[in-house]
Amino acid sequence: xxxxxxxxxxxxxxxxxxxxxxxxxxxxxxxxxxxxxxxxxxxxxxxxxxxxxxxxxxxxxxxxxxxxxxxxxxxxxxxxxxxxxxxxxxxxxxxxxxxxxxxxxxxxxxxxxxxxxxxxxxxxxxxxxxxxxxxxxxxxxxxxxxxxxxxxxxxxxxxxxxxxxxxxxxxxxxxxxxxxxxxxxxxxxxxxxxxxxxxxxxxxxxxxxxxxxxxxxxxxxxxxxxxxxxxxxxxxxxxxxxxxxxxxxxxxxx
Ligand code: SF4
Ligand code: FES
Numbered sequence: 001x002x003x004x005x006x007x008x009x010x011x012x013x014x015x016x017x018x019x020x021x022x023x024x025x026x027x028x029x030x031x032x033x034x035x036x037x038x039x040x041x042x043x044x045x046x047x048x049x050x051x052x053x054x055x056x057x058x059x060x061x062x063x064x065x066x067x068x069x070x071x072x073x074x075x076x077x078x079x080x081x082x083x084x085x086x087x088x089x090x091x092x093x094x095x096x097x098x099x100x101x102x103x104x105x106x107x108x109x110x111x112x113x114x115x116x117x118x119x120x121x122x123x124x125x126x127x128x129x130x131x132x133x134x135x136x137x138x139x140x141x142x143x144x145x146x147x148x149x150x151x152x153x154x155x156x157x158x159x160x161x162x163x164x165x166x167x168x169x170x171x172x173x174x175x176x177x178x179x180x181x182x183x184x185x186x187x188x189x190x191x192x193x194x195x196x197x198x199x200x201x202x203x204x205x206x207x208x209x210x211x212x213x214x215x216x217x218x219x220x221x222x223x224x225x226x227x228x229x230x231x232x233x234x235x236x237x238x239x240x241x242x243x244x245x246x247x248x249x250x251x252x253x254x
Pocket of ligand 1: 164165166170171186187190226229231232233236
């Protein structure tokens with residue numbers, strides 16, 4: 001099986017093709033580790049947990065942002081398993097290089113973030129936007145006498161958003177983040193919504209208003225790529241839609 005991999009070298013960036021014999025159950029991360037260990041030790045990529053938990057191995061695989069450690073190579077070539085993801089097209093996933101889909105796995109860095117080397121991107125902007133929404137609990141009572149009991153239904157609603165592992169796949173999949181670099185992006189807004197709906201938070205409206213700006217809730221164009229690529233099934237598009245509805249109810253408009 002062939003892996004066509006982006007190699008960053010500024011203006012001289014290129015694609016290298018490596019051929020390996022895939023083992024049963026091999027993931028794209030396994031393949032990259034194999035290539036690095038046996039064929040080219042200069043290949044750079046980021047990973048840590050190898051179990052879809054740390055969020056560090058997100059990259060563009062066959063033109064879809066995915067976790068390398070969660071992508072089975074057997075599902076990516078030869079049409080054995082139909083790729084269920086159908087992304088709304090955007091510039092970063094246009095096919096510019098010759099790529100034989102039947103025979104090659106195409107591996108590129110996550111879009112919308114600067115490349116440091118090969119498949120490693122600089123995530124600073126993603127985390128800077130994440131910090132803008134102040135992703136921490138702000139309760140009304142700092143030191144309650146008893147634990148704060150939660151209604152199971154409220155917990156279930158919160159958990160849709162707390163499962164985010166900050167992989168930035170949604171950021172790389174969002175056409176708006178490609179066109180409008182100041183857009184906070186799906187993950188930051190989903191996290192803000194999570195705090196907005198938390199019954200234990202002190203001031204819900206202030207949370208809503210925190211992203212009441214052109215680069216916040218109002219920038220989303222509801223393409224839905226974020227929800228499709230999220231490895232944890234977080235639905236940022238749903239959070240953004242509900243937040244905008246609430247803003248309109250209190251008289252806020254774009
Ligand atoms: S919302 Fe999903 S895709 Fe986006 S950063 Fe979180 S886990 Fe990754
Ligand atoms: S290596 Fe941790 S999510 Fe893939």
